[in-house]
Amino acid sequence: MENNDKHISFVEQVQAIPGGEHVSVCYSCGTCVSKCMIQQKVEPDYNPRRLLRMVMMGMREEAFESPTTWMCSECDLCYSSCPQEIHISGVIGAVKQLAVEAGYKTPLEVVSVDENLCSGCGICVMTCPYEAPHLIEKEVDGELDRFSEVDAEKCMGCGMCVAACPIGAISRPGVSNAEVVSQIKIKKKRGKKSLIVFVCDWSLREDDDVVLLESYPDNVRIIHIPCTGRIDPQMALIALNSGIDGVLVVGCKPGECHYKRGTYVSDCKINLLNTMLGQMQLADGRVRFVQIGTQDRGRIRHEVDDMLALLEKEAV
Amino acid sequence: MASKPKTSKTKDPKPKLAFYWASSCGGCEITITELGMRLVDVSELVDIVFWPAAMDFKYDEVRAMKDEEIDICFFNGAIRNSENEEIAHLLRKKSKLMIAFGSCSHLGGIPGLANLFDAETLLERVFDTAQSLDESRGTRPQVKNKMPEGEIELPQMYDRVKSLAQTVEVDYFMPGCPPVVDQVWNVFQAILTGKLPEKGSVIGAEAKTNCDVCTREKGTSGMRITEFKRPHLTELDPDKCFLTQGVICLGPATRAGCGLPCVNGNMPCRGCYGPPDGVVDQGSKLVSAVAALVDTDDPQALRDILAGIVDPVGLSYRFGLAESILSDLKYGK
Numbered sequence: 001m002e003n004n005d006k007h008i009s010f011v012e013q014v015q016a017i018p019g020g021e022h023v024s025v026c027y028s029c030g031t032c033v034s035k036c037m038i039q040q041k042v043e044p045d046y047n048p049r050r051l052l053r054m055v056m057m058g059m060r061e062e063a064f065e066s067p068t069t070w071m072c073s074e075c076d077l078c079y080s081s082c083p084q085e086i087h088i089s090g091v092i093g094a095v096k097q098l099a100v101e102a103g104y105k106t107p108l109e110v111v112s113v114d115e116n117l118c119s120g121c122g123i124c125v126m127t128c129p130y131e132a133p134h135l136i137e138k139e140v141d142g143e144l145d146r147f148s149e150v151d152a153e154k155c156m157g158c159g160m161c162v163a164a165c166p167i168g169a170i171s172r173p174g175v176s177n178a179e180v181v182s183q184i185k186i187k188k189k190r191g192k193k194s195l196i197v198f199v200c201d202w203s204l205r206e207d208d209d210v211v212l213l214e215s216y217p218d219n220v221r222i223i224h225i226p227c228t229g230r231i232d233p234q235m236a237l238i239a240l241n242s243g244i245d246g247v248l249v250v251g252c253k254p255g256e257c258h259y260k261r262g263t264y265v266s267d268c269k270i271n272l273l274n275t276m277l278g279q280m281q282l283a284d285g286r287v288r289f290v291q292i293g294t295q296d297r298g299r300i301r302h303e304v305d306d307m308l309a310l311l312e313k314e315a316v
Numbered sequence: 317m318a319s320k321p322k323t324s325k326t327k328d329p330k331p332k333l334a335f336y337w338a339s340s341c342g343g344c345e346i347t348i349t350e351l352g353m354r355l356v357d358v359s360e361l362v363d364i365v366f367w368p369a370a371m372d373f374k375y376d377e378v379r380a381m382k383d384e385e386i387d388i389c390f391f392n393g394a395i396r397n398s399e400n401e402e403i404a405h406l407l408r409k410k411s412k413l414m415i416a417f418g419s420c421s422h423l424g425g426i427p428g429l430a431n432l433f434d435a436e437t438l439l440e441r442v443f444d445t446a447q448s449l450d451e452s453r454g455t456r457p458q459v460k461n462k463m464p465e466g467e468i469e470l471p472q473m474y475d476r477v478k479s480l481a482q483t484v485e486v487d488y489f490m491p492g493c494p495p496v497v498d499q500v501w502n503v504f505q506a507i508l509t510g511k512l513p514e515k516g517s518v519i520g521a522e523a524k525t526n527c528d529v530c531t532r533e534k535g536t537s538g539m540r541i542t543e544f545k546r547p548h549l550t551e552l553d554p555d556k557c558f559l560t561q562g563v564i565c566l567g568p569a570t571r572a573g574c575g576l577p578c579v580n581g582n583m584p585c586r587g588c589y590g591p592p593d594g595v596v597d598q599g600s601k602l603v604s605a606v607a608a609l610v611d612t613d614d615p616q617a618l619r620d621i622l623a624g625i626v627d628p629v630g631l632s633y634r635f636g637l638a639e640s641i642l643s644d645l646k647y648g649k
Contacts, residue, residue, distance in 0.1 A: 122527070125537055166604070
């Protein structure tokens with residue numbers, strides 16, 4: 001074990017960071033792993049149980065290189081099920097803090113700020129669930145200017161700030177404004193109602209539900225987004241204005257959002273959008289937000305069918 | 317204007333200027349007179365050939381001009397009726413440069429808020445159901461009216477208020493409700509010295525948003541909104557960002573250039589300078605930003621908090637509704 005301070009073991013270092021205190025009571029039952037969406041959906045090597053064990057065994061470099069250290073989004077689905085009541089994301093956060101201090105970099109796709117556009121309003125700072133952006137001042141052409149700067153190691157890539165930035169100064173590969181808008185296209189077919197479905201990649205827990213998404217005919221366009229917090233009301237307006245009949249936004253149930261606040265943020269946006277459509281006498285249920293719970297297997301099918309049936313009925 | 321400057325009877329190298337007001341309040345005209353003595357300097361350098369608000373010119377005099385005879389036309393006001401539309405086309409034809417002057421011609425402005433209702437609903441309200449009427453007289457203004465002297469015609473009111481650029485080609489956009497006088501002076505100077513940017517540009521404004529020049533203390537991590545407050549019902553800290561005080565400010569979505577008279581008067585920005593380049597729909601972007609700041613994990617509380625935004629369209633599209641996607645959806649593109 002290479003440690004600058006040989007007197008303090010790795011586990012003691014982790015325990016010294018707020019959140020990391022309870023690591024040693026883990027008895028490696030693995031309940032956390034069974035709850036974790038990351039392990040199921042994107043990274044088989046993601047394993048909180050193993051990371052906690054690495055900490056206790058002093059496997060410093062292995063822990064720092066583990067995807068578990070970097071990918072935990074603090075959704076805390078595991079917290080409520082841990083029989084030892086360990087705040088696992090707190091422990092992982094402590095490991096990540098040490099990894100960052102040791103110079104390790106995040107492997108995630110993170111957001112970046114275009115300083116030529118950013119006016120330093122601070123909305124991204126207030127929005128971010130992870131305290132990744134902060135305002136800095138620096139000299140540009142002899143004048144002090146204020147920008148948002150993103151701490152890449154804190155960013156989880158949810159895209160909430162990309163949607164919140166009122167001037168489009170923030171982007172993230174794959175979910176930039178232009179990339180999402182370019183997908184809002186459905187070829188009109190006579191007699192078929194068209195529907196855009198924005199799906200949070202975390203909201204569908206069942207493989208069958210994910211497979212189902214691939215099976216829809218052309219009149220239903222699925223657009224994958226990392227979190228419904230990435231939704232911008234403008235996207236729904238663009239869809240409707242291009243002649244698409246309906247927009248369905250599919251996210252997670254309150255308390256189960258992978259990025260903590262995304263589902264609330266999206267609820268607010270769709271709510272306000274529908275209020276505004278109502279003010280214009282245009283509210284007819286064509287934009288809908290549904291929240292799918294961890295136990296709601298197969299529900300996506302019903303939601304899409306419901307929406308298509310409504311569009312048929314309203315003949316909008 | 318103290319006196320009417322001489323019109324060009326002989327060949328005159330002075331550039332010819334026209335000012336017009338369509339559907340507007342007159343504030344844009346006032347901002348030009350606010351130039352004060354500087355206006356005297358301007359009138360030495362230019363010929364004003366048309367300015368209905370201040371000088372006695374007739375439409376027929378413009379109709380008699382050669383095409384592109386006017387060098388620069390400052391057009392304020394939105395396009396709400398057939399007269400506005402007709403004169404917009406006429407002035408476009410007669411002018412080398414067409415400048416949308418002020419929020420109404422730039423984005424539709426305050427008159428654009430009428431797009432919340434179609435023409436019939438508005439007329440019904442004004443002429444039949446308004447509380448100020450003793451009783452409905454059942455009379456409505458008609459386009460054609462028979463009078464003892466013969467038939468007269470009034471302009472036709474349209475369902476949708478439009479911006480100038482939705483009606484004719486516009487060379488430059490000068491935002492503001494009204495454009496602030498120093499920016500008007502800057503633009504006059506740019507015109508007279510031939511230093512105008514690329515056609516289609518916004519002039520008399522900055523590239524970034526109001527937050528770039530606002531010195532109020534900005535929000536920090538985790539600072540969010542649990543209650544929306546209305547500025548006239550709230551004691552506001554003059555040193556802190558309005559958003560951090562629960563008051564919606566359009567500054568983050570609005571182009572800088574006004575010099576922040578509202579913000580410095582401790583009132584939030586209303587967005588009259590329009591969005592910066594690259595933003596299509598100022599209102600929906602603002603809603604996206606504001607919604608992201610709401611802080612609650614209780615779905616019912618969330619609805620209660622949002623109910624605090626009394627008029628989301630009027631707030632976020634106060635000057636941009638005419639050109640917005642919402643108007644496109646309601647009235648067709």
